[in-house]
Amino acid sequence: MSRAERGTGLSAGTTCRLPERLFVVACRAATVAIVAAFAVVAGVVVWLGASHLDAGFLGGTVSRHPERAGIWPALAGTLWTALICAVIALPIGVGAAVYLEEVEPRRGVWRRVQRFVRANIAGLAGVPSIVYGILGLTVFVRAWGLFGDPVGPAVRVFADTPFELHLPPGRGILSGGLTLALVALPLVIRSAQLALRAVPQSMRESAASLGASPLQVVARVTLPAALPELLGGSLVAVSRAVGEAAPVFVITGLVYVYQAPSNAVEPFTTLPLQVFDWANRSEPGYRELAAAACIVLLGIHVVLDTTATLVRRAFRRDWR
Amino acid sequence: MSEDGRAPGVQATVIEARGFDAWFGEFHVLRGIRLDVTERAVTALIGPSGCGKSTFLRWCNRLNDRVRGARATGALRIQGIDVLGPDVDVVELRRKVAMVFHRPNPFPKSIHDNVAFGPRLARRLGRGDAEEIVERSLRLAGLWDEVRDRLGRSALTLSGGQRQRLCIARAIASDPDVLLMDEPCSTLDAKSTAVIEDLLTELKSRFTIVLATNNMQQAARASEHCALLVQGELVEFAPTAKLFSNPSRRETEDFITGRSG
Ligand SMILES: Nc1ncnc2c1ncn2[C@@H]1O[C@H](COP(=O)(O)OP(=O)(O)OP(=O)(O)O)[C@@H](O)[C@H]1O
Numbered sequence: 001m002s003r004a005e006r007g008t009g010l011s012a013g014t015t016c017r018l019p020e021r022l023f024v025v026a027c028r029a030a031t032v033a034i035v036a037a038f039a040v041v042a043g044v045v046v047w048l049g050a051s052h053l054d055a056g057f058l059g060g061t062v063s064r065h066p067e068r069a070g071i072w073p074a075l076a077g078t079l080w081t082a083l084i085c086a087v088i089a090l091p092i093g094v095g096a097a098v099y100l101e102e103v104e105p106r107r108g109v110w111r112r113v114q115r116f117v118r119a120n121i122a123g124l125a126g127v128p129s130i131v132y133g134i135l136g137l138t139v140f141v142r143a144w145g146l147f148g149d150p151v152g153p154a155v156r157v158f159a160d161t162p163f164e165l166h167l168p169p170g171r172g173i174l175s176g177g178l179t180l181a182l183v184a185l186p187l188v189i190r191s192a193q194l195a196l197r198a199v200p201q202s203m204r205e206s207a208a209s210l211g212a213s214p215l216q217v218v219a220r221v222t223l224p225a226a227l228p229e230l231l232g233g234s235l236v237a238v239s240r241a242v243g244e245a246a247p248v249f250v251i252t253g254l255v256y257v258y259q260a261p262s263n264a265v266e267p268f269t270t271l272p273l274q275v276f277d278w279a280n281r282s283e284p285g286y287r288e289l290a291a292a293a294c295i296v297l298l299g300i301h302v303v304l305d306t307t308a309t310l311v312r313r314a315f316r317r318d319w320r
Numbered sequence: 321m322s323e324d325g326r327a328p329g330v331q332a333t334v335i336e337a338r339g340f341d342a343w344f345g346e347f348h349v350l351r352g353i354r355l356d357v358t359e360r361a362v363t364a365l366i367g368p369s370g371c372g373k374s375t376f377l378r379w380c381n382r383l384n385d386r387v388r389g390a391r392a393t394g395a396l397r398i399q400g401i402d403v404l405g406p407d408v409d410v411v412e413l414r415r416k417v418a419m420v421f422h423r424p425n426p427f428p429k430s431i432h433d434n435v436a437f438g439p440r441l442a443r444r445l446g447r448g449d450a451e452e453i454v455e456r457s458l459r460l461a462g463l464w465d466e467v468r469d470r471l472g473r474s475a476l477t478l479s480g481g482q483r484q485r486l487c488i489a490r491a492i493a494s495d496p497d498v499l500l501m502d503e504p505c506s507t508l509d510a511k512s513t514a515v516i517e518d519l520l521t522e523l524k525s526r527f528t529i530v531l532a533t534n535n536m537q538q539a540a541r542a543s544e545h546c547a548l549l550v551q552g553e554l555v556e557f558a559p560t561a562k563l564f565s566n567p568s569r570r571e572t573e574d575f576i577t578g579r580s581g
């Protein structure tokens with residue numbers, strides 16, 4: 001929507017009456033306060049951490065000496081869990097959104113399921129992430145204890161290869177990524193639902209009138225038309241999930257990991273957890289480390305969010 | 321006698337409605353419609369807003385299937401197919417009975433992909449085939465010369481009148497038999513309207529056209545037959561010239577002279 005389309009003429013200028021101007025000034029103050037708060041936080045973080053940021057920090061590993069410590073294991077853990085989270089949450093989330101928005105179930109049972117999920121999905125997005133952490137611990141790490149303990153898993157396949165998998169899956173990046181996918185899913189579904197709803201009904205009708213089967217309407221018109229918003233929203237959701245410390249903490253506990261995970265089951269850590277650990281130490285030097293790790297975490301967010309915006313824009317340009 | 325056994329000058333009936341009724345939920349929208357749409361001619365549907373013109377068109381290609389609570393009874397046959405029948409192949413029907421909507425609604429795809437959309441639903445098209453279909457359809461819709469250099473550009477770069485002609489090209493690309501047009505000019509200016517009306521005279525040599533319109537001059541200019549619907553009932557159905565110059569019903573006269581509706 002362009003500025004002109006939604007312009008209201010509301011401003012603090014002399015063309016408006018006094019109550020309107022006071023209202024505008026109040027809203028402007030709120031905006032400035034937000035910007036200021038973020039600027040202070042970002043400023044402090046950068047001021048504390050910037051001096052640590054170098055190749056040694058990015059590529060280094062945990063150390064007893066703060067000046068030699070690095071974040072490579074945590075960074076790798078974050079990237080891997082993000083990838084697993086995205087690969088799982090995107091198709092499932094988009095599929096669920098298509099079911100909720102585009103499918104008209106014939107049977108009453110499925111109608112009720114659809115209505116129930118539709119009504120509750122927003123609430124699911126608001127569930128505290130630690131709850132998903134507990135869920136992930138029960139389901140992924142322990143698999144309800146059906147297959148023994150994570151320490152002595154009942155099933156091991158591809159042992160000693162990068163594809164090593166266990167049952168129960170244990171405390172590796174697989175369980176971490178799946179748990180973050182749980183955190184991201186409601187958000188992915190929400191944003192995909194909104195993206196699908198934004199496609200005008202007339203698009204679906206004209207596709208149908210041209211002889212598109214219901215599946216073709218979804219696959220060739222609705223989904224492509226919703227794609228930019230859909231991808232953009234999903235990236236934001238993944239980016240949110242990746243920043244969560246609590247669910248990963250429940251999965252892994254605080255562990256000292258000296259190298260990037262080399263398979264899906266060995267212990268790992270992520271940037272938020274690393275920040276949490278460092279920020280809690282009283283010895284000198286660790287606060288700066290925590291701040292530097294925060295900068296990297298923020299950098300990942302900026303990259304993901306910018307990608308989301310670029311994706312939206314790149315596709316849209318094609319349409320104008 | 322011509323080759324298909326019909327007397328010359330006597331045109332076949334393509335759409336045949338007998339005792340056709342339609343509802344939205346409890347609301348009885350169309351009552352006892354009896355209508356014959358002749359092959360390769362323009363049949364206009366006129367009548368006050370809300371009289372059921374769109375509803376009739378949307379039953380002809382079963383688009384109302386998508387509307388919850390919509391149902392219809394009676395006989396509606398298109399080229400012998402029982403449109404309301406339980407085992408009619410709706411997808412197949414819609415390929416034969418294409419539709420142009422009152423608001424131009426191209427897909428957010430390239431001009432080329434808009435036109436090729438229908439044919440590609442039915443089969444995989446080679447590049448050459450697609451190009452041929454796209455050019456033929458755009459020429460028929462009178463848009464080729466304006467867009468030949470920018471087929472790859474988004475359809476949303478076109479003006480309103482061009483978009484509507486693109487929608488016409490898109491509708492005829494699958495080579496349908498019937499073209500349903502629901503107030504195709506209602507959002508267009510006089511000039512674009514004139515372009516599309518000229519187009520109608522070309523198109524009717526190839527397609528059977530049903531034109532719903534709010535614009536009586538348009539019906540008078542562009543159609544051979546004209547049906548007046550008022551509150552879901554067919555008031556009069558006659559050759560256009562007769563309906564406008566010598567209506568046989570009082571309501572028709574009132575409507576065309578603007579005393580009602
Ligand atoms: N989806 C729907 N659900 C319920 N009622 C509907 C629906 N669509 C149309 N109607 C009603 O059916 C009646 C006929 O509508 P229709 O759209 O066929 O009118 P129309 O003759 O095309 O009018 P216009 O000239 O304004 O386009 C109207 O009273 C309308 O309110």
Ligand SMILES: [Mg+2]
Pocket residue numbers: 373374375502503
């Ligand atoms: Mg209408």
